[in-house]
Amino acid sequence: MPLIPIRQYGDPVLKARTREVEEIDGALVGLIESMIETMYAAPGAGLAANQVGVQRRLFVYDAGEGARVVINPRIVESDGEWAYEEGCLSVPGLSWEIVRPNAVHLVGLDVDGNEISIEAEEFEGRVFQHELDHLDGVLLVERLQEEQRKEALKILRGRALDLDAADPDGLSSLFAR
Ligand code: ZN
Numbered sequence: 612m613p614l615i616p617i618r619q620y621g622d623p624v625l626k627a628r629t630r631e632v633e634e635i636d637g638a639l640v641g642l643i644e645s646m647i648e649t650m651y652a653a654p655g656a657g658l659a660a661n662q663v664g665v666q667r668r669l670f671v672y673d674a675g676e677g678a679r680v681v682i683n684p685r686i687v688e689s690d691g692e693w694a695y696e697e698g699c700l701s702v703p704g705l706s707w708e709i710v711r712p713n714a715v716h717l718v719g720l721d722v723d724g725n726e727i728s729i730e731a732e733e734f735e736g737r738v739f740q741h742e743l744d745h746l747d748g749v750l751l752v753e754r755l756q757e758e759q760r761k762e763a764l765k766i767l768r769g770r771a772l773d774l775d776a777a778d779p780d781g782l783s784s785l786f787a788r
Contacts, residue, residue: 612645614652615663620702629661629668629746632682635724646671647678655700657738659745670742674735684719695737699751709754711740
């Protein structure tokens with residue numbers, strides 16, 4: 612299965628809410644396999660479908676027990692608070708300490724269409740919340756405190772300007788938006 616380019620900060624596909632999966636067919640299974648390979652190659656612990664340009668509600672992850680997929684995921688309950696240094700494959704090379712609920716109860720479907728229900732905390736719970744945000748068109752930058760966020764946007768805007776200077780043909784407009 613081929614690797615798929617991971618969309619980067621500034622790509623509008625990352626800002627749009629994804630749609631429910633209606634049918635788990637061969638094409639979707641192929642996409643899931645490619646997403647898992649792409650996640651490991653990056654390397655990362657999670658990858659949402661819209662990070663590879665597909666506007667559907669599913670993500671793959673590996674929180675230490677092998678690759679899994681969750682289709683049409685929903686968080687039905689969350690509890691506690693946990694601070695964790697969080698990064699994102701679509702915002703490479705940067706990370707911030709972000710406080711989110713510690714424990715979450717996630718429901719969804721597996722690749723065979725069976726209902727799954729997972730109670731997760733700490734790292735696994737964080738991966739679920741991060742990937743769910745992606746599927747709702749939310750990037751981790753939007754979860755930062757105001758000062759952190761200003762600093763982050765300065766860095767990200769600087770990157771867009773660097774790309775403009777290095778790329779007079781304007782290919783970087785993909786990133787700069
Ligand atoms: Zn991410």
